[in-house]
Every structure is written in structure tokens, then in C-alpha cells.
Amino acid sequence: MKKAPTIRDVAAAAGVSVSVVSRVLNEGSVAVATREKVVAAIAELGFRPRAAARELNGANLTIGLVLADLTNPFFARLADRIVWEARGRGVQVVLMTTQEDPHIEAETLATLLDRSVGGVIATPTGGNIDKWSRLQDLGVDLVFVDRSIAALENTDVVSIHNEASAASATEHLIGLGHRRIAVISGPLTTSTGTARIAGYESALAAAGIPSDAALIRGVPFRGDAGADAVAALLALPLAERPTGLIVANTAQVQSSMRQLYQMGIDIPRELSVIVFDDNPWTELVSPPLSVIRQPIDMLARHSVDLVLGRMQGRLPVGPRFIEVQAEFVSRSSSAAPNPVESHV
Amino acid sequence: MKKAPTIRDVAAAAGVSVSVVSRVLNEGSVAVATREKVVAAIAELGFRPRAAARELNGANLTIGLVLADLTNPFFARLADRIVWEARGRGVQVVLMTTQEDPHIEAETLATLLDRSVGGVIATPTGGNIDKWSRLQDLGVDLVFVDRSIAALENTDVVSIHNEASAASATEHLIGLGHRRIAVISGPLTTSTGTARIAGYESALAAAGIPSDAALIRGVPFRGDAGADAVAALLALPLAERPTGLIVANTAQVQSSMRQLYQMGIDIPRELSVIVFDDNPWTELVSPPLSVIRQPIDMLARHSVDLVLGRMQGRLPVGPRFIEVQAEFVSRSSSAAPNPVESHV
DNA sequence: TACAAAAGTGGTACCGGTTCCAATCCGGGT
């Protein structure tokens, strides 16, 4: 277990001072001949500057990624792309998960501070407003992705155009002839929850369809809340029962679908279904699901660009809100409602 | 943007020297009364020691996690559990992905060194043998999870019992009456590829069934290799065509299944299918898939235990090979072969 | 040719912890 060479070893080998080596490392002004000697010495010794020493001086090449849960394929793919984008820019990613628990989130934030990360990309649970803003006070650049917190109005946000996406899914069902359309989404305390339900309601309003509170289910992300919501919706009296369903959050798709299968619901004859986020398996189930496809690579790219841009101070002050377009992909799980069925 | 308190601030506030504060932080011997003063000062100032400063002294509370690809739900869930286990032990995780590319993997290893991580949990691509062992020479504790590299015989490995798992899937199909069973797995250069195919072959041998090279497909993890393999298998002359298929690697399941659906294969009537790794969606597709379920939480727990145990030097020398049991879950995608069909 | 400005280089004090070592304090044994 030999030890790695330090900057002084390099300086000695190249016959210069440590200052010069440091300048070579950080593109300071160094004579060409000198630089070559140093570069040669670095190569020969296989020297690599230690991140810890650099960070001690404020420099920073690490960002924190705070996600709810890697079990959710949406977050998993987001993480994959973010790590990828960061790598391309020479930045490392420290990954943390909150499991949607504000308490764990708080702990996570504290840890991020010790690690003196320069920036953070996060999907906030919704709580810990004071902690998030303290993080910012301490000079850590923060970018919310997917979700946001309204009270933190000075924070950059990257997300899909939630309202429009939910609206277009709703319009699609209305266009097929559906009048009773249910929506399952995140809690109304989350930005995605409110925005998507707002989009849903505005589409209904535009079509002159009254909205019915019984058809709107803002449920928790974790656990079987999706399944329970589905069961409740289908337990409604026949006349009030929805003929269309939008599952507006990836986290609830799985348990909702499982419940539908267990109940033996015939899709789309009895119920048309549209779900948020296109996973590899949405086209493997039967029938293949109509989905709102989120451009995950765009979300990742913009998040990383933003947070690094802030860290390098090359972005104007004032928050940036980047909304990218999501795409509606029509497959076989949505069709015109069955008029006979709905009156039996 | 105020700055965080340092250990000297705490020392001043508590009226002691920095040494004492440091000792309080690291469970050194300090008088009870003094310790209380220091603890109070820490709490009051909200002091948290900076990780970078600690790491500069060799201490280390970070592990690197090198995975192939978070798009694969097996790895995503593994990452989720590993981050979780690490968090419970006060350790952070730096995440990196190789996308199965040895070149990227090499770059990743170099980065891990700069970051002076104390330990690494990895799913190696199979190459970079020299780089991995240099990492170990430099004192970084290394644990391979899921896969291993035979040449690195001194490295800890945590995985499922690959051979037995593949054998039990094969036996299940043999028990149903299948004689021509195909297997799609990773390249034979990977440990999982060879072990699983070995298990498959030993099960065949035990049943007195000759193994047929045409039915064994060791294909790359990424891309549509699974789909191509399926197409090739089903293009065989009828008498040589398999009636059973084991997709022995999570990475190939998706494209294999997609291909089967596209070709309109009737499962299990025309072909019985067993796939490795139980995802949430395996029971949502039709028919629900028979799977080998890997105990991901066990893999995560053991990996983290091992790497931290090494880092803290409280493990005997000599490599540890931990193999956990995987579970065969029978669902509707496997059934007795259709004798009529196979002779038409 | 002389002198000012610019470019390149070396010295060294940090950054915020850890750790070794010497100094101090304490009570018990004789």
C-alpha cells in the first residue's frame, strides 16, 4: 500500500515550486517550457490532486443529488442521466434518498453541508423550508427538479410543464367522449400534485364539464395509496363511476395498475387509463399503456447545467424556471367509453 | 451567506482547546464536565465538522458505488438499498455509472482515487484488472457485488448463488417436461454469465439432456442483444426450436420480452419463459412472469457491512465470498410444453 | 540606453480538522 504522490513530489520532480504546479493545474499563467516540464512530471508520477485538499479551500467539484427514491423508475433514470451529465463535466455526484420522509430529508441536508458540496439538485418532499433556505444562505446553489416549493421563490426549478401535460391527457380523454374522468396524483401539498390537478380541472372547465371532488385523489407517493384510490373510485355507484382515469404520478402507477388487474377491470372497455411517465414496461403490459412521456434527459441536462452555472457564477441573479415539454403517447389503454356499459 | 463555525469557534466558546473538541468528536478520553461544555457549545453554534478536513487526514466516511447503469431496475433498487444502508451508518455514497464501458470504468476508478474514498462497492465490467488492483494497493477497500472478476481473487464478493439459481430455473422447466431449453445470459466473460450457464448445463446434465450450443446465448448487456437472441432462437427449424427460455440477466429481460410480444408468441403455450429478477412489473404483464427473485436488500446489506468492516479494519484478512439464496417464484409464464405444437 | 509595465516564479500563510507529545492536575501509597 504505497501512497499517492503529492503536489510537492511533482514540484520536486519538475524542479519548480509548488505554486507553479498549482498554477498548471488551474490554468494560471505559466511559461510554456515550464508547463511542459510540469505536465511531464505529473504524467510520470501519475499525480492526481486530491479532492479533499481542494475542497478545504472552497473549491468544489461535487454536487449532492437528493431524490425521493430510486425504486421509482422515473427517479432512477433521472439519476442515471444526472450522473452521466455531471461526469461529462468532471463533477461527482453524492447520492442521497429521502424515502419521501421530511425527517430524513432534514438529516440529508445537514450531511450535505458537512460534505461542503457546492450545489444540490433535489426533489424536495415539501417540508423543511427553513433548512433548504439555510442551505442557500450558506452559499450552496440549489436546483429543484421535477418538484418545487412555492415558498422558496428564489430557487431554480426544472420540471416538465405539469399543468399542460395533465391538461392534454384530460383533453385526450374528453376528445374520446369521456365525461367522468378521475385523476390520481400526488398530495396537494406538492407542486406536481397541485399543478397537475389544476391542468386537469382547466381542461374539464374548457369542455364545460363540472369537476367532481370525488374523482380527484391526491394521495401519498409511497405505499399502496394508488391501489386504495383505484378501489375507492371503482366502488362508486355506477352512475358516478369514472370511465377514464389519469394516474398523474409515476410513483402511484404501479400499485394502481396492480389493483386494476386484481379487480379484473377490462381496459379500455370498462376504464380508459393514462399514466404519467413512460417506462420500458408500459408497452409490455396488456394493453400497452397510453402515457405522458417525460423527457428525462432534458431534465437532467438542464439541472446539471443550472447548478454548475450557478456554482461558477456565470448566471445572472434571479431564479430560473425551466419547463420542458412532455409528450403524450397514445397506446391501447385509452378508447371511447362504452355507452352500454356505463348505463347497465 | 454567512460561514459555518469551525472547530476553533467551538473551542473558544467552550473555553477549551481544539484538541479537546476534536477528542469529543472522536470519542477520545475527555472529562465528563468538559465534554458537556463542549457538547453544549457544539449544539449552540450548530457546528458540524467538515468532511473535507477530515478526509485530508486519512479519515473516511465516503464510499464509492460503481454501477453499470441505473436504467436497469435491478441496479436501481440495489443503489437505493445501498444508499439506505450506508446512511444508517453515517456514510455517504458517491455514485458513478460505467454504462458497461471499460473505458468509462477506468476513468471512474481514477476519480474515485482523487476523492480518496475509503471503500468501493462495484459491479465490474470485467476489464481493467490492473486498475482495480492498483486501487486496492492504494488502500481502498473493494467489494464486488453481483458480479466478480476471477483474476482478482483477493477481493470480497457478494452475490446470489448464481449457479444454483440458474439450475433451479432449469430444473423447473425440465420438471414441466421441457427438453429443449434455451438460455440468454450475459457474455461469457462475466462471472454471472459463466456461472449461470454452468448452472443451466449442470441441471441439463443431471437430467440426462444433452446441451446444445445453439440454445445458449451469451450476449452483451446493453442494446437490443436480448431481442436479437430471441429472434435467432425462434428462427431455428421447428424441431430444434426451444420450448422453454430462461432470460438469465435482468439487463436482457426487457428487450427479450419486447421481441416476444412483437413476434406474437403465445406464452406459455408456445414458449415457457423464466426471467431473472423480480421487478414490480413482472406481475403486471400478461401472463405474469415466473422469475428468479434476487434478495436485493441482502446484497446491499452485506456489501455495505463488508466494505465498512474492512475500512474499520475489524475483519480478518482474506477475502470473503458471500452468496445469498435467490428464490424461484412460479407464475403463469411457465407451463408444460405443448406436444402438438412442437411437432406441427 | 534607460525605465516602466508585464510576465513568470518562489515563499508561505492559510483552509479545518487530527494527532503526537509535553505539561499539568489529581489522588493514593508509603
Next chain:
DNA sequence: ACCCGGATTGGAACCGGTACCACTTTTGTA
């Protein structure tokens, strides 16, 4: 009352870089 050893505590070097500042060497210009 005096000496000795264990328990605490403080001082300062050190980890491996960065960055400010002073000094020397070029280069450019009058």
C-alpha cells in the same frame, strides 16, 4: 508530607492543495 503514575488538557505540526504577495526576468517603449 512526599513521590509516582494515570487521567486530562493544551500546543503545534501536519494532511495536500490554493492564493496572495514579493521578487526576478522579460518585453516594450520613449
